[in-house]
Amino acid sequence: MSIETAQGVLGDATIGELEAALRGTAIRPGDPSYDEARAIWNAAHDRKPALVVRCAGTADVIRAVEFARSQNLLIAVRGGAHSIAGFSTCDDGVVIDLSAMKGAWVDPVRRRVRAQPGLTWADLDRETQAFGLALTGGLVSSTGVAGFTLGGGVGWLLRRHGLACDNLVAADVVTADGRLVHASADENADLFWALRGGGGNFGVVTSFEFELHPVGPEVLGGLIIYGADEARQVISGWRDLTAKMPDELTTLVNLTTAPPLPFLPEAVHGTRIVVVAGLYAGPVEAGEAAVRPLRALGTPIADVMGPIPYLGMQSLLDPLWTRGAHNYFTSAFIEPSDAAIDSVTRLHLTTPTPASEIHLHQLGGAFGRVPEGATAFSHRDASVLCNVIARSPEPEGFDGHAAWARATRGEIARHGDGSMYVNFTGDATEDKVRASYPDAVHDRLVRVKDEYDPANVFRLNQNIRPSSMK
Known part of the structure; x- marks a missing residue:
């Protein structure tokens, strides 16, 4: 069956030639699995690609890139399909679906893992925790390893072990011209630099090599929940505590609406609350002492902070973040001044839905020493x-x-320098991408883009446009 796209008609013979060259599968409109194959985690993006190429290995990725370029088709790259901005799908183009590439090889002696791009954090954590090892992963375990890492990677181990991208030591990348290149500190070093925070601009990563660290299997972590009437007191106290917290402790404050969880009194369900969450990446006994001040920030409604398997902490929030909802995420790096806390607590009371939230992630520690x-x-x-x-x-x-989120971000960003976290830019407009990088960093990213993707083949991302397209 031929496929009609905005670029022309893909004939059956042309598609058949691609299928014959794949070890994986090419899924077309009309195939029984097409609707499942085109869906992503964020239902706000309902796209209809011309083909979903479900790759079985690196050779399939190369063939998919070459096919899309030969047919002048847009390319979307999909790992865990969590792209909030919808970059892992497209209309009329080719989705390079890496979800079947789930290999993970742990070297417990060197404390390294080589990971394929279809892994989620649940997948990778299970492999590394078998040896009592981990690196900074997503707060929701169904998040894909690939996109999370390439944009930075903020998680529970951030203050002890840095971002996910800080733990990347090498990567294999299929470039826009179909080459497979290796990137590390010693080989294609500029590309390696760009992969650590520059997003999916430079190619399709088919293998990540990460440094691992001793973590777990049991940690001290969980949630302490306060009422919204204590929000300003709790957040101000939390801010003051963060100045002297040990690096082993990473915390965040979540201003949200109480879901019907069994450990919350029924009278609290549906009311606005303030959640202080954290993980201590060290001995549980030391963690108990470190989190004790968090319990005195106000009068807790519930306290479920205690010993927990690291895998349990990594999946603790999963039930609240299932696929199929409509999502819009945006962000700002801020300083938590009294004025900023006033803004956050007031804006919390304007959230448009029970699942809409404002998060304050503690940084510093290993993150800040890079x-x-x-x-x-x-x-x-x-x-x-x-x-x-x-x-x-x-x-x-x-x-x-979404308009509420943009306006709220705009007000909160006044308490910082306007910069954003590249994984949560909301919309992929040029001004928001520029707000993710200082000028010198952006200029260097453009030079790397010029070398590896001068035609901007990989542009479904927080796009760094090559200099020829300025």
Whole structure:
């Protein structure tokens, strides 16, 4: 069956030639699995690609890139399919689906893991925890390893072990011209620098090599929940505590609405709450002492902070973040001044849906000790990352919810320098991409783009446009 696209008609023979060259599969419109294959985690993006190429290995990735270029088709690259901005799908183009590439090889002696790009953090954590090892992973375990890492990677081990991208030691990349190149500190070093925070701009990563660290299997972690009437007191106290917290402890404050969880009193369900969450990446006994001040920030409604398997902590929030809802995420690096806390607490009361939230992520520690410019990920001197999330199970009214998130971010960003976290830019407009990088870093990213993707083949991302397209 031929496929009609905006670029022309893909004949059956042309598609058949691609299929014959694949070890994986090419899924077309009309195939029984097409609707499942085209769907992504964020239902706000309902796209209809011309083909979904489900790759079985690196050779399939090369063939998919070559095919898309030969037919002048847009390329979307998909790992875990969590792209909030919808970059892992497209209309009329080719989705290079890496979800079947789930190999993971752990070297417990060298404390390294080689990971394929279809892995989620749940997948990778299970492999590394078999040896009592881990690296900074996503707060929701269904998040894909690939996109999370390439944009930075903020998680529970950030203050002890840095971002996910800080733990990347090498990568294999299929470039826009179909070459497979290896990137590390010693080989294609500029590309390696760009992969650590520059997103998916430079090719398709088919293998990541990460440094691992002793973590778990049991850690001290969980949630302490306060009422919204204590929000300002709790956040101000948390801010003051962060100045002297040990690096082993990474915390965040979540201003949200209480879901019907069994450990919350029924009278609290549906009311606004403030959640202080954290993980201590060290001995549990030391963690108990480190989190004790968090229990005195106010009068807790519930306290479920205690010993927990690291795998349990990594999946603790999963039930609240299932696929199929409509999501819009945006962000700002801020300083938590009294004025900023006033803004955050007031804006919490305006959230448009029960699942819409404002997060304050503690930074510093190992994150802040990486020299500025050592990776494409920047803003190492920031103390707090604020994420603003609009989320709804239904499409009705979602444009208004997203507008709330943009306006809320705009107000909160006044308490910083306007910079953003590249994985949570909301929209992929050029001004928001520029707000993710200092000028010198952006200029260097453009030079790497010029070398590896001068035609901007990989442009479904927080796009770094090559200099020829300025």
